[in-house]
């Protein structure tokens with residue numbers, strides 16, 4: 389591409405939607421640039437409950453279109469990235485006085501049959517007095533339903549979409565904020581600011597996609613001059629992480645007395661993830677964090693079910709995200725639609741702007757296809773849709789082949805501990821070997837920063853996945869932050885600062 393040629397598409401935001409759109413578009417022959425003001429997935433896309441799910445609860449709100457599309461996506465995404473996505477069974481205990489058993493059974497019947505389920509096993513009824521799932525629960529629970537959904541490493545799904553988009557020719561810039569956008573005749577001028585060097589730059593694009601998630605309105609207000617943009621309902625959701633509360637590999641789906649639900653999910657081997665909350669959010673988007681009330685709410689909701697209560701002292705980590713839901717006027721935060729809405733602005737001879745509201749991690753690929761349809765209407769069709777049968781970096785193996793690949797990795801790198809080999813395979817799939825190279829012993833992987841995080845992995849993440857800070861590595865590309873001390877984190881930060889300086893010196 390000539391330097392003065394405008395890009396076909398400019399995408400604002402490196403969350404799942406922005407990266408998914410960039411990947412799909414570049415694979416169809418459009419030239420693409422994406423700017424993310426912070427790190428990839430630093431917004432909502434690393435703070436989800438991490439489920440690729442139809443959304444059983446949305447059936448109660450009659451969101452059949454969304455649920456069906458999301459259910460169909462479960463196996464499509466699992467096939468695309470079987471290292472970071474895998475099936476999970478959920479136990480939904482029947483609780484007297486809440487939703488009746490026939491209602492749960494009906495909902496799960498629909499869930500099993502609305503579409504797309506080929507490999508995932510169907511729902512079954514459990515006797516909690518006899519099944520191991522009942523062990524950590526209070527003795528009063530006797531009946532439960534067990535159903536299927538999938539688990540996803542959300543932050544890695546974003547990074548892998550960005551990696552694949554870049555491999556196919558997209559320009560991906562992180563730490564690059566869009567500060568202003570201007571329509572010039574039939575294209576856009578987009579002013580960027582590099583968050584690391586402060587350097588300003590202007591690029592041009594024929595189409596602009598606003599995938600700024602919870603910042604979508606603020607981008608419209610600050611960068612596009614639409615002073616009264618108020619399209620999203622910002623709804624905060626927080627999670628707590630506690631030491632492992634139960635041995636079972638299955639997750640729990642608990643109904644609360646306020647008609648909401650929470651999940652308790654096996655997490656990172658040694659932990660249990662509990663969430664989420666739903667509350668309207670009007671504070672600083674760059675500083676969303678869990679409130680004391682939310683911690684109490686999650687502890688007491690989980691303690692309704694677990695025989696051993698969950699207390700504040702059990703909490704080892706928390707995180708909080710803000711859902712950018714389309715404001716459909718629903719009265720309660722938990723009732724606002726989770727479906728996505730695409731809004732176009734611009735006449736036939738003007739640069740088109742597409743704003744994205746709402747959406748789920750689960751439906752990001754379909755959302756990207758819907759955006760590309762609009763792009764094609766403006767720029768013409770170049771290549772057919774392709775992502776449904778593609779694989780993400782490291783995910784080029786059959787969905788049920790994970791164990792075989794893991795055994796192969798252990799065979800080739802005999803010095804790896806079982807947990808380390810498993811972790812590398814889960815994060816990097818077939819690309820784990822690119823990190824391990826020709827190593828024949830731990831010393832060959834460079835400095836160990838703590839836990840099983842070695843320089844070889846850190847360097848790989850800096851070179852291939854836009855990691856810059858210790859936080860990028862410890863809380864988004866990996867979750868090693870759960871296992872490392874402040875001192876170890878400082879050592880990693882110092883290492884990253886030095887490698888950055890060396891890189892700058894090398895030009």
Ligand SMILES: Cc1cc2nc3c(=O)[nH]c(=O)nc-3n(C[C@H](O)[C@H](O)[C@H](O)COP(=O)(O)OP(=O)(O)OC[C@H]3O[C@@H](n4cnc5c(N)ncnc54)[C@H](O)[C@@H]3O)c2cc1C
Pocket residue numbers: 400401402403404405406423424425426427428429430431432433434435436437438439440441564565566567599600601602603607611623624625626664665709710711712746747748749750751
């Ligand atoms: C608590 C919670 C639980 C959830 N659980 C699930 C779940 O289990 N399953 C599921 O499918 N979905 C779930 N979701 C929904 C899902 O996480 C979101 O819909 C999705 O992550 C939104 O992605 P996004 O790309 O639109 O936004 P984001 O991930 O927020 O990305 C937007 C990006 O734009 C960047 N940006 C903003 N302004 C600028 C600018 N001026 N210049 C450059 N970049 C900019 C931001 O830094 C940000 O990284 C959950 C959401 C929450 C909050």
